Amino acid sequence: MRRVSHIGPDQDLSSQAIEWLVLLHSGKMTEAELAAFRMWKAQSAANRDALRKAQILWQASRVAGEHVPALTANRLHRRAFLWGTGASAAAAVAGLGIGLNQMGQGDYVTAPGQSMQLELGQEGAFVLNTKSRLDRLPDLGFTLRYGEAALTAGERSVLLTDGSYRVEVASGSALFRKWDGPLEVANLSARRVRIFDPDGSASDLPPRHAWRFETSFKPYAIDPEQRTAWQRGEIRFEGSRMDAAIEEVARYLPHSVWLMNRAVKASKISGVFATDQALVALRALARTHDLRLDEVGEMLIVIS
Amino acid sequence: MCLLVAHMRMDVAKQHDLLRRAKGLTRDSIDAEDLTQEAWLRLLSAQHKTDEPKGQGFAMRILRNLFVDQLRVRRVKAKVEAEIAVIEAEAAPSTERILAGREMLEQVRQVLETLPEKTRDIFLLHRIQGMTHAQIAKQLGLSEATVFYHVKRAALELDSLRDLL
Numbered sequence: 001m002r003r004v005s006h007i008g009p010d011q012d013l014s015s016q017a018i019e020w021l022v023l024l025h026s027g028k029m030t031e032a033e034l035a036a037f038r039m040w041k042a043q044s045a046a047n048r049d050a051l052r053k054a055q056i057l058w059q060a061s062r063v064a065g066e067h068v069p070a071l072t073a074n075r076l077h078r079r080a081f082l083w084g085t086g087a088s089a090a091a092a093v094a095g096l097g098i099g100l101n102q103m104g105q106g107d108y109v110t111a112p113g114q115s116m117q118l119e120l121g122q123e124g125a126f127v128l129n130t131k132s133r134l135d136r137l138p139d140l141g142f143t144l145r146y147g148e149a150a151l152t153a154g155e156r157s158v159l160l161t162d163g164s165y166r167v168e169v170a171s172g173s174a175l176f177r178k179w180d181g182p183l184e185v186a187n188l189s190a191r192r193v194r195i196f197d198p199d200g201s202a203s204d205l206p207p208r209h210a211w212r213f214e215t216s217f218k219p220y221a222i223d224p225e226q227r228t229a230w231q232r233g234e235i236r237f238e239g240s241r242m243d244a245a246i247e248e249v250a251r252y253l254p255h256s257v258w259l260m261n262r263a264v265k266a267s268k269i270s271g272v273f274a275t276d277q278a279l280v281a282l283r284a285l286a287r288t289h290d291l292r293l294d295e296v297g298e299m300l301i302v303i304s
Numbered sequence: 305m306c307l308l309v310a311h312m313r314m315d316v317a318k319q320h321d322l323l324r325r326a327k328g329l330t331r332d333s334i335d336a337e338d339l340t341q342e343a344w345l346r347l348l349s350a351q352h353k354t355d356e357p358k359g360q361g362f363a364m365r366i367l368r369n370l371f372v373d374q375l376r377v378r379r380v381k382a383k384v385e386a387e388i389a390v391i392e393a394e395a396a397p398s399t400e401r402i403l404a405g406r407e408m409l410e411q412v413r414q415v416l417e418t419l420p421e422k423t424r425d426i427f428l429l430h431r432i433q434g435m436t437h438a439q440i441a442k443q444l445g446l447s448e449a450t451v452f453y454h455v456k457r458a459a460l461e462l463d464s465l466r467d468l469l
Contacts, residue, residue, distance in 0.1 A: 014466060018459045024388055026452060027436035031380045034387065048394075053469050055395035057412065057462045064412035065432045068424070146433065163443075180434040216334045260396055300409065 017050035063256040109133045112254040124154035148177045164198035186210035188224040235273045245269045252278035260304040264289045329371045343367040427458035
């Protein structure tokens with residue numbers, strides 16, 4: 001890891017600003033580095049201006065990056081779509097199942113607002129929510145690259161792999177989510193959801209409980225009805241934060257959505273919206289606080 | 305690792321003392337178990353390196369130091385997040401104005417597309433998938449310094465658009 005002493009006057013101001021920004025977002029900044037950054041920022045208006053410009057480009061990269069087809073995952077994503085323009089896409093649109101024999105080792109990807117059902121024969125079935133990708137791995141079951149997948153396991157248990165963890169689901173329903181950050185697994189009604197640690201020890205997730213893979217095993221209670229609302233074409237909020245609600249709705253749209261009004265981010269929202277009317281939902285959310293909604297081309301919606 | 309696990313199972317009484325102390329520090333049984341396990345591994349590792357028997361006092365010191373480290377990391381993380389929020393707020397009005405023009409986003413997209421494949425993948429994993437440097441390093445089998453280098457390289461390329469701001 002690079003250290004503070006490397007950010008100095010030998011670099012031009014914009015390079016210094018960029019390096020500070022990267023360090024701030026790295027998750028590894030130390031207290032001494034934070035103090036040095038604050039001193040650097042306070043040093044001159046030129047430093048602050050360099051930082052402001054770097055921040056604008058940094059933020060723009062988040063929006064524009066979602067439309068860059070070069071990420072390995074996205075390349076696979078596109079390939080799956082090209083391949084899927086035939087049988088699988090038609091089946092998905094029509095809400096029909098896809099036989100396991102058609103799955104092979106390929107990737108299954110849903111576009112914004114799309115859902116897809118994958119029939120697994122005796123193992124049961126997956127339903128993929130919007131903006132999701134599920135892969136089948138040789139000998140390791142499935143892996144959710146990103147998005148959300150509901151599993152109804154049949155008589156034969158289904159294995160899902162995430163890094164060095166394994167999850168085995170038997171007889172019933174489980175839900176997997178991987179939006180921003182580590183995988184979350186929820187036991188909706190399965191007889192068994194067993195999580196195997198990298199060292200081989202196993203923990204059982206009780207029904208109506210979930211667990212996120214980043215922490216020690218601490219299951220927390222969930223409401224299965226609320227979690228599976230999307231399978232009924234609904235997005236449900238009950239006392240949710242405004243920023244979280246907007247993020248959830250945005251998953252059903254091809255746009256990035258930015259909430260620029262910081263004052264309302266933590267305000268609480270309740271309501272039920274239709275997944276196929278996500279833009280209407282977004283407008284309704286904006287209206288609750290008299291916010292303005294601007295569509296910037298096909299990429300971005302700014303709520304301010 | 306198997307040897308360590310075997311050692312850990314042998315000295316249950318010492319572990320129990322550590323766990324009790326850890327519960328007193330963390331006030332959370334699961335955090336306490338994690339802390340105890342980490343302290344125990346470090347204790348065994350220290351013993352392995354020196355071949356000298358380490359007493360319970362040494363183990364307790366490891367436990368306390370680990371706990372203090374964890375608190376420090378959490379505190380710094382919260383401060384860094386607050387700092388990022390300030391920077392975002394300071395840039396927000398300009399960002400809104402700039403993004404109102406679609407050309408900027410298109411130019412940013414073009415720069416990202418022309419990055420070397422590895423740099424582009426790492427940068428997008430960080431910015432779009434929200435993965436930390438450590439998570440990317442683990443997933444791609446790289447050092448965190450390498451991840452840092454690629455993220456910085458991408459950000460420096462984007463800097464070519466600075467004149468448009």
